[in-house]
Structures are given as C-alpha cells and as structure tokens.
Amino acid sequence: MTEFTPISALLGGALIGLGAACLLLINGRIAGISGIASQLLRKPNPDWWWRLAFAAGLITAPVLFFQPTDMPELSLHSNWLVIVAGLLVGIGTKIGSGCTSGHGICGMARLSKRSIVATLVFMTTAIVVVALQKLV
Structure with missing residues (x-):
C-alpha cells in the first residue's frame, strides 16, 4: 500500500466530503467519528440510531471493498502496543474536543479557527512521529 494512487485518493476524499456535507445538511450534525x-x-436516545448506522457503515464498507491483502499488517507490533496506541488516540480526541474527521474535514470546511489549529497540531505531531x- 505504498503506491501513489491519485484517482482513488481523489474519489475517496470526494466521497468523504460528500458524506460529511450530507450529514450536516440533512441531520445538522458534524461527522466527527470520535x-x-x-x-x-x-444510553440510547433518538440520535442513537443514525449514529449506529454511521458506525456500521464505517465497519462494513472496508469489509466489502478491500481485499485482506490491502489491510495494514498489525501482527508486527505487540497487541499491547496497539491497545495503548488506541487508548492514547481516544484520550487525545477527548482532550482536543474532536478527531481528524471532526476537525480536519468538517471543522476546516467551516473555517473554524479551533479546528484549523487542532489540525495543524495533530498533522505536525504525525509528521514528527513518522520522521x-x-x-x-
């Protein structure tokens, strides 16, 4: 999965943007995954059902459209490392009042200053960690 695929990346980004825009226009909600x-x-409330459908789509789409060989290999890392990493991401989204989808896609599209700053912080952090x- 290291090849640059501009067509599929552009199509995927457009579909994510369209989905986020539809959720905002139809439901009045931000597509922040966290x-x-x-x-x-x-406790389930009237909003619970659309959230469940949204989460089910997040899980179902990759299963339907990707081959197992396209998925990243996690067995190279210990299970504890993956669990701790997931918990740190969850804590970070709580502290930052949102995640990459909420701030990076929806917030920046609305020109939210808080989301622009949050996106700059987590993208800079990601670049430094990878480097x-x-x-x-």
Whole structure:
C-alpha cells in the first residue's frame, strides 16, 4: 500500500466530503467519528440510531471493498502496543474536543479557527512521529 494512487485518493476524499456535507445538511450534525462513537456507548436516545448506522457503515464498507491483502499488517507490533496506541488516540480526541474527521474535514470546511489549529497540531505531531520512526 505504498503506491501513489491519485484517482482513488481523489474519489475517496470526494466521497468523504460528500458524506460529511450530507450529514450536516440533512441531520445538522458534524461527522466527527470520535463524537459519534462515544455517544454510541451511552444510553440510547433518538440520535442513537443514525449514529449506529454511521458506525456500521464505517465497519462494513472496508469489509466489502478491500481485499485482506490491502489491510495494514498489525501482527508486527505487540497487541499491547496497539491497545495503548488506541487508548492514547481516544484520550487525545477527548482532550482536543474532536478527531481528524471532526476537525480536519468538517471543522476546516467551516473555517473554524479551533479546528484549523487542532489540525495543524495533530498533522505536525504525525509528521514528527513518522520522521522520528524513520530514524530508528
């Protein structure tokens, strides 16, 4: 999965943007995955069903459209490392009041200053981490 595929990347980005725009226009909600997922863990309310459908789509689409060989190999890392990494991401989205989808896609599209700053911070952090990992 290291090849540059501009057509599929452009199509995927357009579909993500279209989905986020539809959710905002139709439902009046931001497509922030961490917020949608965290609300699923609470007592069901009228918003619960669309959140469940959204999460089900996030899980179902890759299963339908990707081959197992396209998926990243996680067995190279210990299970504990993957679990800790996931927990750190969850903590970061709580502290940052959102995730890459909420801030990076929806917030920046609305020109939210908070989302622009948040996106700059997590993209800079990601670039530094990848650069440091390449050194090791």
